[in-house]
Amino acid sequence: MAEQTERVKTYIQGFDEAMQGGIPKGHLVLVSGTAGSMKSSMCFNILYNEALNGQTGLYVSLEQSYESLYKHFINMGLKLDNINVQSIKDLSKIDEVVNSAKTVDKGSIIIADMGCIRKEIKDIRVGDNKSWLNVIKNIAKKIKMETNCSLFVLDSLSALYTLSRFENPRVELFYIFEFLRDMSLTTYLISEMPLDGRKYSDYGIEDYLADGIIHLRLTPFRRNVVREISVVKMRATDCNNDVFSLEFKSGQFQALYGGQNPLL
Amino acid sequence: MKITFGLKRLLGKGKRGQIKEKWKFDSKTSLLAPPIICDLANTGQKNIVFGTNNGKIYSLDKDGAVKWVFDAKEQVDQVELMFFDVETANSIQSSPNTYDLNGDGKKEVVFGSEMGVVYALNHQGKSLWKFKADGSVRGRVVIKDINNDGKAEVIFGSGDTHLYILSARGELLQKHEIGAQIESTPETINEKIIFGCNDGTIHCITQAGHEIWTFKTEGKVVAQPAIGKIFGDEKNYIVIGSLDHYLYALNLEGELVWKFKTDGAIYSRATLADINRDKKLEIIFGSCDNNVYALQCTGEKIWSYETDFWIVAPVIVDDIDKDGNLEIIAGSYDHNIYILDAKGNYMLDYVPGLSGVMQQTGSYTDVMTSEPGKVTGKKIWQYQADGVVVGCAFINETKNIVVNTRPGKVNNLEHE
Numbered sequence: 001m002a003e004q005t006e007r008v009k010t011y012i013q014g015f016d017e018a019m020q021g022g023i024p025k026g027h028l029v030l031v032s033g034t035a036g037s038m039k040s041s042m043c044f045n046i047l048y049n050e051a052l053n054g055q056t057g058l059y060v061s062l063e064q065s066y067e068s069l070y071k072h073f074i075n076m077g078l079k080l081d082n083i084n085v086q087s088i089k090d091l092s093k094i095d096e097v098v099n100s101a102k103t104v105d106k107g108s109i110i111i112a113d114m115g116c117i118r119k120e121i122k123d124i125r126v127g128d129n130k131s132w133l134n135v136i137k138n139i140a141k142k143i144k145m146e147t148n149c150s151l152f153v154l155d156s157l158s159a160l161y162t163l164s165r166f167e168n169p170r171v172e173l174f175y176i177f178e179f180l181r182d183m184s185l186t187t188y189l190i191s192e193m194p195l196d197g198r199k200y201s202d203y204g205i206e207d208y209l210a211d212g213i214i215h216l217r218l219t220p221f222r223r224n225v226v227r228e229i230s231v232v233k234m235r236a237t238d239c240n241n242d243v244f245s246l247e248f249k250s251g252q253f254q255a256l257y258g259g260q261n262p263l264l
Numbered sequence: 265m266k267i268t269f270g271l272k273r274l275l276g277k278g279k280r281g282q283i284k285e286k287w288k289f290d291s292k293t294s295l296l297a298p299p300i301i302c303d304l305a306n307t308g309q310k311n312i313v314f315g316t317n318n319g320k321i322y323s324l325d326k327d328g329a330v331k332w333v334f335d336a337k338e339q340v341d342q343v344e345l346m347f348f349d350v351e352t353a354n355s356i357q358s359s360p361n362t363y364d365l366n367g368d369g370k371k372e373v374v375f376g377s378e379m380g381v382v383y384a385l386n387h388q389g390k391s392l393w394k395f396k397a398d399g400s401v402r403g404r405v406v407i408k409d410i411n412n413d414g415k416a417e418v419i420f421g422s423g424d425t426h427l428y429i430l431s432a433r434g435e436l437l438q439k440h441e442i443g444a445q446i447e448s449t450p451e452t453i454n455e456k457i458i459f460g461c462n463d464g465t466i467h468c469i470t471q472a473g474h475e476i477w478t479f480k481t482e483g484k485v486v487a488q489p490a491i492g493k494i495f496g497d498e499k500n501y502i503v504i505g506s507l508d509h510y511l512y513a514l515n516l517e518g519e520l521v522w523k524f525k526t527d528g529a530i531y532s533r534a535t536l537a538d539i540n541r542d543k544k545l546e547i548i549f550g551s552c553d554n555n556v557y558a559l560q561c562t563g564e565k566i567w568s569y570e571t572d573f574w575i576v577a578p579v580i581v582d583d584i585d586k587d588g589n590l591e592i593i594a595g596s597y598d599h600n601i602y603i604l605d606a607k608g609n610y611m612l613d614y615v616p617g618l619s620g621v622m623q624q625t626g627s628y629t630d631v632m633t634s635e636p637g638k639v640t641g642k643k644i645w646q647y648q649a650d651g652v653v654v655g656c657a658f659i660n661e662t663k664n665i666v667v668n669t670r671p672g673k674v675n676n677l678e679h680e
Binding site for chain 2: 091092121124125126127128129130131132134135137138139141167
């Protein structure tokens with residue numbers, strides 16, 4: 001009898017059911033979509049719900065500040081007081097954050113605010129042997145080693161490319177994906193989809209390096225816009241690849257199947 | 265003549281003996297570069313010196329016993345450490361160099377680290393000085409009196425895109441902005457410094473930093489240039505490989521003389537040696553197309569020998585078995601050391617492929633596809649090491665081969 005694959009829910013009602021209950025644990029998933037399609041919200045919502053179950057997740061934000069994210073998620077109706085939310089804004093204080101996640105008796109989300117960390121550091125010049133990519137890797141390694149962290153969100157890959165200026169993106173991306181795979185974290189890589197919509201990531205190589213691709217989009221309907229979600233691929237999963245409408249109501253994501261348009 | 269030569273080989277009048285392991289040393293970390301052999305204390309006793317991935321420099325005696333270890337780990341504050349790849353932050357990625365820097369008759373050991381620090385140690389492994397660059401120092405540090413003033417200069421490139429020239433006491437003499445990261449080991453001739461860059465450019469500059477010429481290739485240039493009188497006349501030529509798969513021969517004015525295409529990146533310095541006693545220098549080098557090549561001075565292939573994986577380390581040309589003929593030592597990423605006949609193997613005119621097939625136990629591709637009357641690469645001995653071979657050195661006095669492998673083993677091999 002085949003061994004049952006452990007899965008992490010997306011916490012989108014109607015969508016997990018379309019993927020045998022969720023994303024296989026340890027998968028690297030590209031969460032791709034245009035601006036405003038709720039990529040960050042969907043990923044944070046996974047960490048939030050897993051934290052309610054006592055898990056620890058790391059959210060590395062290269063775009064939005066910790067304060068901005070916190071306000072946004074409170075506004076979405078997430079009860080962040082029910083979990084332990086910590087921020088890394090200063091690398092010299094990372095041990096305090098780790099200790100908090102280790103000792104608290106509830107699940108944690110650790111938000112690494114890379115914009116703030118960059119502002120704090122003025123006297124380190126990145127070069128051939130020093131990079132911001134290494135900072136992200138070392139934060140992830142430390143959190144993984146010293147807490148029971150099982151989930152990792154990188155928001156976003158596109159911002160990482162801007163920050164790191166890869167010399168040979170195809171080779172370097174291969175090693176980044178290898179690194180993340182070795183970490184055995186269930187990983188969500190948020191990718192701003194190019195406007196031409198032909199590929200799910202900046203270089204295209206991410207599409208086949210990832211174990212799964214979840215595509216979110218905004219579809220104009222008459223004078224309104226509908227949010228939609230679909231699984232493009234998910235390894236080791238028998239999934240429904242049809243397009244679902246995506247709604248967020250009363251603190252919960254819902255995927256509506258069967259061509260139902262929530263605007264009708 | 266051709267048939268007689270071929271028959272001799274068929275009748276087994278070839279090389280005898282075998283390559284056996286004499287001792288093995290485990291550094292318990294990865295090794296990334298070949299060892300060097302030197303008489304540090306000027307006592308006639310050879311030392312084996314090499315660096316490790318965790319920032320240590322070892323000096324072993326000829327029997328593999330540790331004479332001294334120097335720990336080059338730098339104290340870095342926690343925040344700065346977060347910017348490094350912790351797996352390789354302290355690594356020593358190239359072979360050390362030795363030179364009598366202070367005129368005491370003994371040799372100092374000089375090397376650079378991934379942290380960007382260049383160290384000079386005395387013959388007992390004690391630190392004499394160190395110098396910090398702003399980027400990694402991945403190439404070998406060169407020590408030469410480039411301006412013939414009687415004092416040696418210490419020359420190296422860095423990932424911070426500068427070429428540095430230090431005094432023998434570690435003081436900064438010159439720092440030249442090159443515009444691209446430098447991993448190549450420089451070479452010097454006639455007060456000029458020649459080196460490659462990660463943007464594919466080969467530079468020739470004066471000690472004062474004035475650019476004399478540049479030559480552009482299509483890939484990174486991380487190999488050290490080899491300079492020699494390849495045509496057997498008075499003129500020196502530069503031979504250097506690029507990650508664009510080509511080996512280039514340039515004159516000292518930076519003009520292309522010829523280029524030779526392989527099917528893989530060329531990472532290491534070519535070796536120039538007269539392997540066929542024609543009073544010209546042949547060019548022997550490895551490529552990531554898995555082959556060892558021997559070229560004529562005109563850039564035409566004499567022979568090639570195919571291993572099962574990349575050849576990244578420089579090859580060595582020497583007389584391994586004291587028979588008066590040269591052999592070639594090549595370490596491959598396929599975990600093997602190959603000892604090749606420098607002259608190659610002449611294929612019989614009338615039995616294509618037979619002589620090679622009878623004698624070669626390794627790869628037959630070249631033999632089977634070669635036309636009769638051609639020379640092919642010929643393996644004499646092969647030794648399987650503990651892992652990927654990152655480099656070898658040859659101890660001339662004892663005719664031993666020292667092999668560094670990626671898993672951290674140092675194998676001492678001898679012919680018997």
